[in-house]
Amino acid sequence: MSPRSASVNEELRRRSRERLLQATVELVAERGYEATKLGDIADRAGAARGLVSYYFPGKRQLLQSAVHRLMHLTLEEALEREPRTDDGRERLARAVDAILGLARDQPRLMRxxxxxxxxxxGFIQCPEQQRLAQLLRDTVTRYGSADVDTDYPMLRALLMGAVVAVLLPGAPMPASRLRAELFQRYGLEWERGFPPDGGPPGGTFPP
Structure with a gap:
C-alpha cells in the first residue's frame, strides 16, 4: 500500500481536530466544564486520547478554540443566510444577532x-479565533469603517460585554435591550438582521 500524501494526512488531522472541538462544545454544554474530562472528549470524538494533548496544551485552551469555532460557524451561517446580501449594515445587524443568539441558546457554554x-x-490566539476575527473585521469593513483596526476591537468588546450582560448570574440584562443599544450605536434599524418578537423595548436611548 502506498503511503498517504501530505495533503491527505493534513485533511485527516483537520478532521480529527474538528471532531475534538465539536465534542468539547457538546459535552461542556451538557455537563459543564468541571464534569467534562479530556478522556470523555476523546471518546465522544472517536479519537485516541493522546490526540487531545497533541493538538491542545490543556482543557481551557481546547474549550476556547471549540467555542471560537462555534462562534465562527454561527456567524458565518448568519451572514450567508438567504437572502444573501453585501449590504454592510444588514451584515452588521446579522452579526450582532448571531452573537447574542449564542448567549441565549448556549448559556452554560458561553458563560x-x-x-x-x-x-x-486570558484570550488565547488560535486558528478558530483568527477565522472569527476575519469575519468580524470583514463585517466592519463592509459596514463602511474608515479605521478597521480601531473599530473592529471596539465591536468585539461591545459584543463580549453584551454576552456577559445577558449571562450575568442574578442580574441578567434582556437581550432585546442590549440589541437595541447596539443597533442605536451603529445606526441600524430594528427590522434588520433577525429581530426578536415583540418589537423594540421601551426606555431612553442616546441620540
Whole structure:
C-alpha cells in the first residue's frame, strides 16, 4: 500500500481536530466544564486520547478554540443566510444577532467561555479565533469603517460585554435591550438582521 500524501494526512488531522472541538462544545454544554474530562472528549470524538494533548496544551485552551469555532460557524451561517446580501449594515445587524443568539441558546457554554477568558491565561490566539476575527473585521469593513483596526476591537468588546450582560448570574440584562443599544450605536434599524418578537423595548436611548 502506498503511503498517504501530505495533503491527505493534513485533511485527516483537520478532521480529527474538528471532531475534538465539536465534542468539547457538546459535552461542556451538557455537563459543564468541571464534569467534562479530556478522556470523555476523546471518546465522544472517536479519537485516541493522546490526540487531545497533541493538538491542545490543556482543557481551557481546547474549550476556547471549540467555542471560537462555534462562534465562527454561527456567524458565518448568519451572514450567508438567504437572502444573501453585501449590504454592510444588514451584515452588521446579522452579526450582532448571531452573537447574542449564542448567549441565549448556549448559556452554560458561553458563560464558561467568558469566565475562562477572564482567568490568568486570558484570550488565547488560535486558528478558530483568527477565522472569527476575519469575519468580524470583514463585517466592519463592509459596514463602511474608515479605521478597521480601531473599530473592529471596539465591536468585539461591545459584543463580549453584551454576552456577559445577558449571562450575568442574578442580574441578567434582556437581550432585546442590549440589541437595541447596539443597533442605536451603529445606526441600524430594528427590522434588520433577525429581530426578536415583540418589537423594540421601551426606555431612553442616546441620540
Amino acid at each position: 464558561t467561555h467568558m469566565a475562562g477568558i477572564l482567568q490568568a491565561e
